[in-house]
Amino acid sequence: MVSPRLVAKIEAEEPTLRLAVLIDADNAQAAVIEGLLAEIARFGEATVKRIYGDFTAPTSASWKKVLQQYAIKPIQQFAYTTGKNATDSTLIIDAMDLLYTRKFDGFCLITSDSDFTGLAMRLREEGLTVLGFGEKKTPDAFRNACHKFIFTEFLRPGATTEISVPDKKVESGQRLAHAPAISNTTDTKPPFPANFLLAALEQSSDDAGWAQLGTFGSYLTKLQPDFDSRLYGYKKLSDLVKAKKELFLTEERLAPGSTLKVLYLRAKQ
Template sequence: MVSPRLVAKIESEEPTLRLAVLIDADNAQAAVIEGILAEVARFGEASVKRIYGDFTSPNSSSWKKVLQKYAIKPVQQFAYTTGKNATDSTLIIDAMDLLYTRRLDGFCLITSDSDFTGLATRIREEGLLVLGFGEQKTPDAFRNACNKFILTEVLRRPAPEPEVVPNKSDAIPVAVAKLTPEGLDSTVFPKGFLLSALEESSDESGWAHLGTFGSYLTKLQPDFDSRVYGFKKLSDLVKAKTDLFITEERLPPGSQTQKQLYLRAK
């Protein structure tokens, strides 16, 4: 007999989102596909996985090695005219066909091309989730058209943790600087943006639930990602920034085990 606690847990969980993963082979790198699919799995199930490009071209050779491994369906699109991207049109047509089936909850668009801004906007108008994945060079227009935009640079293999080595001269430990994700420029920490978002998402006492705070950050800036600043999770970031935030763990009403994190400006 199934435990009543297990049944209650299963029933309380939200159903898995059905997502279409559409990859622009001309503007995405095969090296990060494993990280991208792992990130997609955090949001839902990749029900559709398709990649669009001219796979007769030498530029697409890296993708050929991973298509079978990750069960991604290739959609061949020959370049009819030099300088014209026929891949974009094919991907957009397919996306609209999938949209009108009404069987999906969202789309994951893997590209660094701003030409897909209109597609992202149209999908969101239908009330579906749009996740964008692209490199740091991706224009703001496409980033902001998505519900959430993730930089592919942060999905590469994690950088090694800082090592503490002894200083032989005075025996004081010296921390080796932590490396930033490969391909990312050094970025100024957005102190003002975080404090402003916290002010808007907090209650009258100045406290905000971490989930509410994180949701508000994404609404204001879809490409905000704590991993860009060296923190795996948003909770790690707010706990580490003791000069900015005061954190507190609380038990929600009716629970004796699952604590939730709250924060306020210092």
């Protein structure tokens, strides 16, 4: 179930979440840091920012250059034994310590490692929002354990809104039968998931067939945490539904007791 706080954010409320940002330096690239923090700011405030790794190793040199600039606290973890990842254990222990302070509404886990699946599930059990950030190679297990998963390829400087993601098998009970078929090539945009979107819209609409954009967006996230309109060339979900005139009818309405307009949509008959 998607956190009510995340639903509120999807429905275009001001950022309200107090977030702990935990970065696995062994499985994340320093090139995405600016875009990453900007993306996190869409959901709330990064109250804690920590990164875990062996910063004496040459592979961490790129991270060392940006830690001070972005006020990220490094947690040094030496690699005691070849082939064993001590960084994972340190990050998980820290996350549980932060969890029990009860000061946070959610956690941002920046990693492409499925070893953090159990951590994400445990945080969700405590009613906290879990936002995952990782590369397209990230296994399904970790993606689906998060409330929302975002591909870090979108966050690189100069990144376009068109990337491909690995082929994914749709498991029973995990996604709708018409979830998008994802391309396995590195230069082909995945097919547009029209059937998936229409099925989700049917489930999230009222008796007249209309759905508020925020309600529709939150339902998409429940069904498929890594759904992102940027995969299909649209910066926002609202841009996508407005552009697909052959699929959707859209209408702006005044929100009750407000002068703000809210976007509604329904399937085109």
